[in-house]
Amino acid sequence: MRDILDDIERWRHDGRRIAVARVVDVEGSGPRDPGASMAVSEDGEVAGSVSGGCVEGAVVGEALRILHGDQRPRLVTFGYSDDDAFAVGLTCGGTIHLFIEPLDW
Amino acid sequence: MTSLYETLRDRIRSNEPVALVTVVDGPNVGAKLLIRPGQPALGTLGDDELDRIVGRDALAELEAATTGVRHYGPRGETTPEDLIDTDTVAVFVESFAPPPQMWIFGAVDFTAALAKVAKMLGYRVTVCDAREVFATKRRFPMADEVLVSWPGRLFSERGESLGPRDAVCVLTHDSKFDVPAVMGAIGTSVGYIGVMGSRKTHDKRMERLAEAGLTEPDQIERLMSPIGLDIGARTPEETAISICAEIISRRTGRQSPSLRDGAGAIHS
Structure with missing residues (x-):
């Protein structure tokens, strides 16, 4: 969060709603450790990153769905081959678990 | 509010240290607890007992500067028998610990490069040298502070603030300065102590350190001297990379070739 505070503050100042995605767990080889975070404003601006660029696009979509109320805040997993997982994977072969929620607290 | x-x-x-606890799975997803050492927690995860137990564990995580997911029963139960046939709560504990410190002794060219790389890695950098013409903020603008002081004084004033995440790098090449700096560092729980110099300088320095009372093998083992990984670094910038790479590999426990553990000329 430390590295995305300036962007979050700018968006808050403009009155824009924001969703935050944080890496909470990594299995196997993962590009970023737990705590890596990314913020998405309601108009689709992005700050920070949660992987080496592999899953950020999918995270933006999920964050916007949560901001629009189409999806509850939740854990999402990237890199699994089971049905719950997103189609996009990590090129490094690992699995990352993200928690995505609106910044309304 | x-x-x-x-x-x-x-x-x-x-x-200031702070930990953010978030329920990521189970009842009350998204509920939060904010942990501040010495102050009451803010927020709630939905149950007083859960708050108390998670708060205690999060404080320990914060002290260790670790971040990760923990599992509990709905009222904070942690023993495996208590978690059978019950909904568990997964919480994400994210620690925001103050940045680790790097103290660099000696205001030399290597210091500027090392301070720069250390800043990139997130350290709070202190440069210390007794010579006021060299120890200036103008020469080391990237450092968080530049002190004109003797090592002994700095360690007696602030040595207690050093812990396993922190590093002391002694770059002076001058026994007047590096002996007290090493002795000061040995007296703390700092995680990394590196001392610069050729193998000849190292041998002479070890004699002086022995005279100063450094004889315990466990203590001597803590010294990374000569400082750095054996990557053939030559310039101050390359040397800074070699030092920081050694700090990382000591922390992660990976086998990387330290100069200390080899023989022969450092620059070939």
């Missing part, structure tokens, strides 16, 4: 986020933001920006 200040929100949890605003309290978190202010503490992160002022480098």
Whole structure:
């Protein structure tokens, strides 16, 4: 969060709603450790990153769905081959678990 | 009314330790607890007992500067028998510990490069040298502070603040300065102590350190001297990379070739 505070503050100042995605767990080889975070404003601006660029696009979509109320805040997993997982994977072969929620607290 | 986020933001920006606990799975997904050492927790995960137990564990995580997911029963149960046939709560504990410190002794060219790389890695950098013409903020603008002081004084004033995440790098090449700096560092729980110099300088320095009372093998083992990984670094910038790479590999426990453990000329 430390590295995305300036962007979050700018968006808050403009009155824009924001969703935050944080890496909470990594299995196997993962590009970023737990705590890596990314913020998405309601108009689709992005700050920070949660992987080496592999899953950020999918995270933006999920964050916007949560901001629009189409999806509850939740854990999402990237890199699994089971049905719950997103189609996009990590090129490094690992699995990352993200928690995505609106910044309304 | 200040929100949890605003309290978190202010503490992160002022480098005060804080941990954010978030329920990521189970009942009350998204519920939060904000942990501040010495102050009451803010927010709730939905149950007083859960708050108390998670708060205690999060404080320990914060002290160790670790971040990760923990599992509990709905009222904070942690023993495996208590978790059978019950909904578990997964919480994400995110620690925002103050940045680790790097103290660099000696205001030389290597110091500027090392301070720069250390800043990139997130260290709070202190440069210390007794010579006031060299120890100036103008020469080391990247350092968080530049002190004109003797090592003994700095260690007696602030040595207790050093811990396993921190590093002391002694770059002076001057026994007047590096002996007290090493002896001061040995007296702390600092995680990394590196001392610069050729193998000849190292041998002479070890004699002086022995005279100063450094004879315990466990203590001598803590010294990374000569400092750095054996990557053939030559310039101050390359040497800074070699030092920081050694700090990383000591922390992660990976086998990387340290200069200390080899023989022969450092620059071939």
